[in-house]
Amino acid sequence: MIRKTRSQDALLLSVALVAGFFALIAAFSPANAGPKQDAVIAKLAAEAGVASFSAKNGEAFFQGTHTGGKPETTSCTTCHTKNPRAMGKTRVGKPIEPMAVSANPTRFIDPEKLAKWFRRNCNSVVGRECTTTEKGEILTYLSSI
Numbered sequence: 001m002i003r004k005t006r007s008q009d010a011l012l013l014s015v016a017l018v019a020g021f022f023a024l025i026a027a028f029s030p031a032n033a034g035p036k037q038d039a040v041i042a043k044l045a046a047e048a049g050v051a052s053f054s055a056k057n058g059e060a061f062f063q064g065t066h067t068g069g070k071p072e073t074t075s076c077t078t079c080h081t082k083n084p085r086a087m088g089k090t091r092v093g094k095p096i097e098p099m100a101v102s103a104n105p106t107r108f109i110d111p112e113k114l115a116k117w118f119r120r121n122c123n124s125v126v127g128r129e130c131t132t133t134e135k136g137e138i139l140t141y142l143s144s145i
């Protein structure tokens with residue numbers, strides 16, 4: 001007969017809690033994102049004090065035309081193109097890998113890279129840093145298509 005000790009019970013309980021936590025994250029996360037993108041978005045959501053972000057708002061920001069930034073870069077699509085699943089290119093013609101997580105699963109998982117390019121690109125396009133909510137919405141959009 002197998003007798004469980006108290007510590008085995010505690011171990012089983014913690015395994016169940018951890019599994020439940022990840023199931024919860026998966027349930028609320030955008031369709032195409034992997035666990036790493038989910039964690040990045042969850043962190044932004046915690047910072048913004050919301051449960052999730054609107055992919056529709058993210059799409060409007062990413063696809064839209066803005067003022068306040070440099071006249072030669074009025075949209076994220078200037079470099080990333082209207083189709084985030086396609087390759088983009090810089091102003092000097094250097095190729096940029098697709099932004100959609102479905103086409104490029106390595107997107108948004110390096111926090112330093114993410115912060116650097118958000119800072120640089122938001123300043124170019126809207127003339128300021130993007131807010132936490134804007135970042136969350138953009139990443140939710142790009143993780144859901």
Ligand code: HEC
Nearest residue numbers: 073075076078079096097107108113114117118121122125
């Ligand atoms: C002048 C060209 C240009 C414009 C305009 C531009 N980007 Fe980028 N973006 C780049 C380049 C170049 C990279 C770095 C190369 C790469 O990640 O493939 C990059 C990288 C990024 C990254 C980092 C991706 C990662 O994997 O961590 C994010 C996020 C991003 N851009 C968002 C935006 C948003 C949002 C806008 C509009 C506000 C925008 N970009 C406008 C050129 C641009």
